[in-house]
Amino acid sequence: NAGVTQTPKFQVLKTGQSMTLQCAQDMNHNSMYWYRQDPGMGLRLIYYSASEGTTDKGEVPNGYNVSRLNKREFSLRLESAAPSQTSVYFCASIGLLNTEAFFGQGTRLTVV
């Protein structure tokens, strides 16, 4: 039972480079989310997708774009990475109830 799978687990980027973080879930959930975790700031919502074909901004969307490719997959793209985007990124999918929120293992991104 895979749940939520994120790739890659680790990444180092140079300032200005681009990359896409991938997320896939196999629980047939409608809602998917991208969070970033920074020391002393908890988990902050970047973007979310309430259903296939829809995306909305969260608290900290600047510098990111997302794509809800299909019901299973929700990707996060950094077009031009900045050191301020150094963080741990978590993808989550949520079922009918918020108690059914499952997170991936995270992607540790360092921008130098």
Next chain:
Amino acid sequence: DQQVKQNSPSLSVQEGRISILNCDYTNSMFDYFLWYKKYPAEGPTFLISISSIKDKNEDGRFTVFLNKSAKHLSLHIVPSQPGDSAVYFCAASEYASGSRLTFGEGTQLTVNP
């Protein structure tokens, strides 16, 4: 504007004693509250939740208390075990389903043997 706040970055307790983790919120629209537990190099996992129509919810060693008038909730773990050592996040949402979760900063709990 931090709508969910956990004022204690860390807490250390002895095995067998009670751990009390606190959380405050400012948004009066929040109606549903959850606690998540996170081990290093893993994603958060759901622990326990409470609806605003209740003031207490218990699940084994874990109990969540909600004081709606004070906009405060707490998680009690008793007895605490070394395996409980983790970061605990408080989260809130406007509904039990279909609405985004807003998280606090997290509290690192260390349970000493």
